[in-house]
Amino acid sequence: MSLPPRRKQPKDLPKLPLSVFTPPNTGTQESFALPPSPSALHPAQVIDANVVSKDVNYSQWKKEAGQALGSKIRGVVLALPGAELESALKDLKTSTKESQVISFIIPFELEKPDPAIETLLSTSTVATSLSTIFKKSSPEAIEGLTWALKRGRTVDIDIQATLSDSLLEGFEDLIAKATAGLEVVPPIVLSNILPPPLNLDLPIVKLMNHPTYLAFQSQVAALSLIPQVCVKFLPPDWDAPTPQTPFPGSPVEAADTQQINEWKRRIKMYLSPVMEAFGYERIIFGSSPSSSSKGASNVGDWYEIARESLAELGIEQAFVDGVFYGNAEKVYSKKAEKS
Numbered sequence: 001m002s003l004p005p006r007r008k009q010p011k012d013l014p015k016l017p018l019s020v021f022t023p024p025n026t027g028t029q030e031s032f033a034l035p036p037s038p039s040a041l042h043p044a045q046v047i048d049a050n051v052v053s054k055d056v057n058y059s060q061w062k063k064e065a066g067q068a069l070g071s072k073i074r075g076v077v078l079a080l081p082g083a084e085l086e087s088a089l090k091d092l093k094t095s096t097k098e099s100q101v102i103s104f105i106i107p108f109e110l111e112k113p114d115p116a117i118e119t120l121l122s123t124s125t126v127a128t129s130l131s132t133i134f135k136k137s138s139p140e141a142i143e144g145l146t147w148a149l150k151r152g153r154t155v156d157i158d159i160q161a162t163l164s165d166s167l168l169e170g171f172e173d174l175i176a177k178a179t180a181g182l183e184v185v186p187p188i189v190l191s192n193i194l195p196p197p198l199n200l201d202l203p204i205v206k207l208m209n210h211p212t213y214l215a216f217q218s219q220v221a222a223l224s225l226i227p228q229v230c231v232k233f234l235p236p237d238w239d240a241p242t243p244q245t246p247f248p249g250s251p252v253e254a255a256d257t258q259q260i261n262e263w264k265r266r267i268k269m270y271l272s273p274v275m276e277a278f279g280y281e282r283i284i285f286g287s288s289p290s291s292s293s294k295g296a297s298n299v300g301d302w303y304e305i306a307r308e309s310l311a312e313l314g315i316e317q318a319f320v321d322g323v324f325y326g327n328a329e330k331v332y333s334k335k336a337e338k339s
Contacts, residue, residue, distance in 0.1 A: 041311035043324035046303075047075040047102060049332060050191070050234055050286025056080060056088040056101075061287070064299035074325065075102035077286070077332050079131065082107075089124050103127040103332040105156060111140035113147050121151060127334040131156035133291070137170030145178035154187045154331050156232070160292045163193070168219050175226055185228045187331045192290040193220070194283070195236040195270040204265055217273045224277035230331060231274055231282060233306060233323060235289040235297035236267070242297040245304040260305065267309040280319040284327045 046069060051061050058078060062070065078101045080088055085104060103126065108117055110132040121128055130148045134141070134157050148155045161167055179185045196216060207213050223229055235242050243260045274283065285306060287299045310323060 039308075039311075041315075041317060041320050042307065043072060043320050045074040045321075046072045046285070046324045047077070047328035047332075048073065048287050048299075049077040049189075049284045049328040050079075050232055050288045051076045052079045052288040052291075054081065054084065056084060056091065061299055065303070066300035069300050069303045073100065075100050075329070075333075077101075077103045077105060077129070077328065079105040079107070079288070086120065089120065089126075099126070101126060102329070102334075103129050103154075105129050105131045107131050108144070108148060110134060110144045111138060113144050118151075121153065127332060129154040129156060129332055131158065133158045133160050134171065134174075135161045136167070137174045142174055142177045145174060149178055149182060149186060149188075152184070152186055154189060156189045156191060158191045158290050158292070159193060160290065163196070163215075163219055165215070165219075168222060172222070172226070175229075179228070187230055188226070188228050189230045189232055189284065189331065190223070191232040191234055191286070192237065192292065193223075194231045194233050194274050195238075195267055197237040198266065200238050200240055200266075204262075204269070207266070207269065213269070216270065220274050221277045224282075229282070230284055230327065231278055232284050232286050233271070233310075234286050235293065235295070235302045237290055237293035237295060239294045241295050242301045242305065244298065245301045263305055264309045264312065267305065268313060271309055272313060275313065275315075280315065280322045281327060283323045284331065285324045 048061075048069075051058050053059075053061055056078070058076060061076070065073065078088075085106065089104065104124065106117055106120055106128055108114060108130055117130070130151065130153050132144070132148070132155070145155070159171070163171075175188065202210065223231075243256065243263055245260070246256060285303075287297070287302050289295065289297050307320070307324070310320060
């Protein structure tokens with residue numbers, strides 16, 4: 001099998017035809033088609049692909065989800081501490097109740113995977129995926145990722161390092177060497193990238209031409225060329241809590257609205273180039289932030305901000321359904337594990 005392509009230069013993004021920007025003929029009845037209203041674009045159902053919980057019933061998640069998200073949920077991808085995970089897998093084996101957990105996430109150390117994980121994988125009656133943290137490339141990291149990918153399971157990689165050009169090159173090399181010789185490469189899902197860690201003190205006007213933002217665009221384009229790679233859309237590490245979404249009918253303070261809009265503007269700045277590079281079929285919604293994040297995030301608040309940010313980009317219903325449900329089902333379900 002050929003290695004994933006390596007790219008040293010930014011990806012050339014598709015150019016829109018000039019006709020897109022040409023106004024309608026004022027002498028006729030022509031008019032631009034209006035995009036769907038963001039307030040009307042809701043996913044038909046939701047799979048939360050990143051639920052980190054201390055209990056198998058993810059009670060805190062249910063409390064925070066609220067009616068807006070809770071009524072739409074059709075599944076979760078659940079990460080539990082080791083002891084609870086073993087117990088949960090045993091309970092599910094004998095339980096007659098239908099569970100909404102479509103997959104468990106089993107963490108492993110990238111440079112030294114625990115062989116005992118093999119037992120968990122072989123005895124699980126539900127889909128199981130693997131997750132790890134990436135900070136630097138090394139021969140041991142290549143061996144560890146190779147081990148994980150050979151298990152044939154989806155592998156989540158939480159990038160907990162500043163993605164400089166040299167680190168990106170090391171990460172691409174890691175993926176290329178770990179996938180070499182594999183007939184089938186399972187999905188590799190990256191987190192802590194969309195949106196990336198950010199200093200909120202930097203004004204949006206300066207951010208647009210800031211070296212870090214330009215580098216982000218180039219790096220995302222390069223990563224998108226690895227066909228097995230997907231990106232998780234998670235609460236960002238912005239050293240601040242996710243803004244609270246007002247309850248329907250409750251008074252909204254101007255400061256609250258300003259903060260929510262500020263977050264959405266920044267999120268869309270990062271979401272837009274990822275959409276252009278990856279397309280909507282490789283972006284997956286999740287509600288728990290990276291373990292390295294310093295900011296708290298409420299499940300329901302993040303869902304609303306994530307949904308509105310995506311919808312305000314003028315996308316279609318199929319895009320929303322893919323990001324919030326369909327893509328996670330393809331990547332994490334038992335059906336995906338067998339494919």
